[in-house]
Amino acid sequence: MKKVFQQPESLVDISTHYCPGCTHGIIHRLVAETMDELGIEGTTIGIAPVGCAVFAYNYFNCDMIEAAHGRAPAVATGVKRVNPDNIVFTYQGDGDLAAIGTAEIVHAAARGEKITTIFVNNAIYGMTNGQMAPTTLVGQVTETTPYGRSIENNGYPIRVCEMIATLEGAAYVERVSAHNVRSVIKAKKAIRKAFEVQIEGKGFSMVEALSTCPSNWGMSPVDSLKWLEENMMPQFPLGVFKDITK
Amino acid sequence: MSNKVLMKGNEAIAEAALQAGCRHYFGYPITPQTEIAAYMAGKMPEVGGIFLQAESEISAINMVYGAASAGSRSMTSSSSPGISLKQEGLSYIAGCELPCVIVNVMRGGPGLGGILPSQSDYFQSVKGGGHGDYRMIVLAPSSVQEMYDLTYEAFELADLYRIAVMILADGHLGQVMEPMEIRVPESRQLEPKDWAVTGTRCKRPHNIINSLLIVGEELERHNNKLQKKYAEISTNEVRYELTNCEGADVIIAAYGSVARIAKEVVRECSEKGIKVGLFRPITLWPFPSEVLRQLAEKVKGLVVVEMSAGQMLEDVKLSVDGKCAVYFHGRTGGMVPLKNDITELVEEALKQRSKI
Numbered sequence: 001m002k003k004v005f006q007q008p009e010s011l012v013d014i015s016t017h018y019c020p021g022c023t024h025g026i027i028h029r030l031v032a033e034t035m036d037e038l039g040i041e042g043t044t045i046g047i048a049p050v051g052c053a054v055f056a057y058n059y060f061n062c063d064m065i066e067a068a069h070g071r072a073p074a075v076a077t078g079v080k081r082v083n084p085d086n087i088v089f090t091y092q093g094d095g096d097l098a099a100i101g102t103a104e105i106v107h108a109a110a111r112g113e114k115i116t117t118i119f120v121n122n123a124i125y126g127m128t129n130g131q132m133a134p135t136t137l138v139g140q141v142t143e144t145t146p147y148g149r150s151i152e153n154n155g156y157p158i159r160v161c162e163m164i165a166t167l168e169g170a171a172y173v174e175r176v177s178a179h180n181v182r183s184v185i186k187a188k189k190a191i192r193k194a195f196e197v198q199i200e201g202k203g204f205s206m207v208e209a210l211s212t213c214p215s216n217w218g219m220s221p222v223d224s225l226k227w228l229e230e231n232m233m234p235q236f237p238l239g240v241f242k243d244i245t246k
Numbered sequence: 247m248s249n250k251v252l253m254k255g256n257e258a259i260a261e262a263a264l265q266a267g268c269r270h271y272f273g274y275p276i277t278p279q280t281e282i283a284a285y286m287a288g289k290m291p292e293v294g295g296i297f298l299q300a301e302s303e304i305s306a307i308n309m310v311y312g313a314a315s316a317g318s319r320s321m322t323s324s325s326s327p328g329i330s331l332k333q334e335g336l337s338y339i340a341g342c343e344l345p346c347v348i349v350n351v352m353r354g355g356p357g358l359g360g361i362l363p364s365q366s367d368y369f370q371s372v373k374g375g376g377h378g379d380y381r382m383i384v385l386a387p388s389s390v391q392e393m394y395d396l397t398y399e400a401f402e403l404a405d406l407y408r409i410a411v412m413i414l415a416d417g418h419l420g421q422v423m424e425p426m427e428i429r430v431p432e433s434r435q436l437e438p439k440d441w442a443v444t445g446t447r448c449k450r451p452h453n454i455i456n457s458l459l460i461v462g463e464e465l466e467r468h469n470n471k472l473q474k475k476y477a478e479i480s481t482n483e484v485r486y487e488l489t490n491c492e493g494a495d496v497i498i499a500a501y502g503s504v505a506r507i508a509k510e511v512v513r514e515c516s517e518k519g520i521k522v523g524l525f526r527p528i529t530l531w532p533f534p535s536e537v538l539r540q541l542a543e544k545v546k547g548l549v550v551v552e553m554s555a556g557q558m559l560e561d562v563k564l565s566v567d568g569k570c571a572v573y574f575h576g577r578t579g580g581m582v583p584l585k586n587d588i589t590e591l592v593e594e595a596l597k598q599r600s601k602i
Contacts (some may be wrong), residue, residue: 018513045444066455068335074304074305078311080312
């Protein structure tokens with residue numbers, strides 16, 4: 001009988017620590033499938049962040065580094081500059097990438113570092129139990145915005161893709177979502193494309209994946225997927241923001 | 247025929263790093279060490295290496311973290327305020343046991359302080375400026391030749407022990423020009439870096455560079471392993487220089503550029519028939535405590551001289567453990583200890599009727 005579905009070789013066969021209904025697992029799988037398909041598991045170095053994906057170094061079957069909070073793009077730069085033949089990716093959340101690590105991601109992109117960033121945006125700090133993130137929506141209730149994010153006190157959420165796309169070093173920037181099957185299939189294509197752009201040496205590539213956090217949003221997994229579609233997508237529209245291959 | 251050249255201290259550091267096989271330098275401009283970056287920017291392309299000006303000192307140390315993880319001999323350099331920013335990275339580097347070299351050409355603080363020479367980052371360097379129980383090997387050169395020799399040695403020690411090594415110099419040493427010899431010492435037999443992340447080639451389990459150990463027992467085991475390594479380094483790698491210490495009544499303790507002023511005091515005292523010696527630690531960590539303890543038993547007093555408000559002073563007192571009187575003369579802000587002031591203190595120490 002023909003095997004039509006299996007665990008990607010690039011994922012270690014262990015249980016993850018992610019909460020039920022969280023879409024990190026799907027995004028991990030898409031990255032791993034991409035490594036399998038491109039045959040790059042043996043040459044890839046992944047950089048894990050601080051945040052919910054902190055243990056990603058245990059899950060991806062390639063060589064891995066755990067970076068300090070926000071510093072993954074700088075660490076990736078160091079790795080890639082030593083071994084330009086390695087495929088190097090960072091896997092970062094919104095707090096890691098768009099708050100404490102803003103300088104690192106902007107300058108890695110501006111330099112056109114030949115690395116790929118997988119940016120998981122769930123509009124909240126998950127690992128520390130649900131505080132306001134740089135991508136938290138206006139009005140969104142979190143542990144540190146108990147009355148909802150206020151413009152007066154906290155300003156506005158950051159649209160990372162739109163910002164990175166203005167940089168000439170950025171070769172490919174796309175925002176996708178993991179909230180339904182159709183979106184996941186599109187997300188897979190985007191992630192594969194981002195790695196291909198790196199392999200071809202075209203510059204910095206990034207895929208932002210909108211993701212859910214049922215535990216800290218205080219919703220069921222199904223309601224979370226709906227909330228993402230209805231609330232996050234208007235603020236963070238999906239699409240390709242930069243593609244120099246076209 | 248020797249390779250004698252006239253070089254600035256900062257350039258000597260950069261040249262030594264290149265000779266030692268450093269091929270990845272990440273930096274951010276700050277006075278008074280920018281010549282290191284400038285030298286690297288010029289020379290790295292010639293040897294097929296990478297010079298990269300980072301967006302911050304924080305990024306520079308994290309680029310070193312990445313390059314060291316990938317198995318390269320890499321380095322960053324800065325001066326006091328910039329080194330403060332690198333402390334997070336240094337703690338992670340210690341946790342992950344990554345070999346690398348960090349240069350601090352000290353200037354006066356606190357805060358933005360000034361750009362004149364200082365030795366006020368001693369605590370930060372030898373006690374661990376970042377979080378957690380960790381150590382770096384800290385080497386204190388006193389001449390341009392030593393800026394070169396100790397930087398070369400720093401890369402060897404870093405690889406030998408999988409540890410960060412800091413060159414702790416000051417603005418004088420960075421800026422002064424002296425004749426020095428470019429030399430390549432015999433290389434040690436070093437273990438291959440089979441822990442580095444270079445890609446599994448699907449032939450080995452994946453390597454992970456990490457300092458997160460969430461289970462208490464595991465983190466304690468890791469700390470115990472680190473402490474064992476630090477103890478081994480303390481046994482094997484203590485370095486110091488003694489001048490006229492045999493039969494001395496008073497010994498001056500000083501490192502770096504201040505040791506050169508102290509040496510001049512020792513010479514002048516010797517001409518006057520006063521028995522004064524110089525104890526110059528070359529490794530500030532591990533501190534040469536044992537030799538100092540032995541010296542303390544034979545002298546009337548120890549005079550500690552620093553370009554700080556008294557930092558090495560604390561390690562001297564700990565080493566001496568009350569066995570002799572300890573005097574201190576320190577200048578801050580980039581001001582330099584003067585020979586006369588040191589001599590006065592030596593004379594006061596000599597007045598001690600006998601050993602304590």
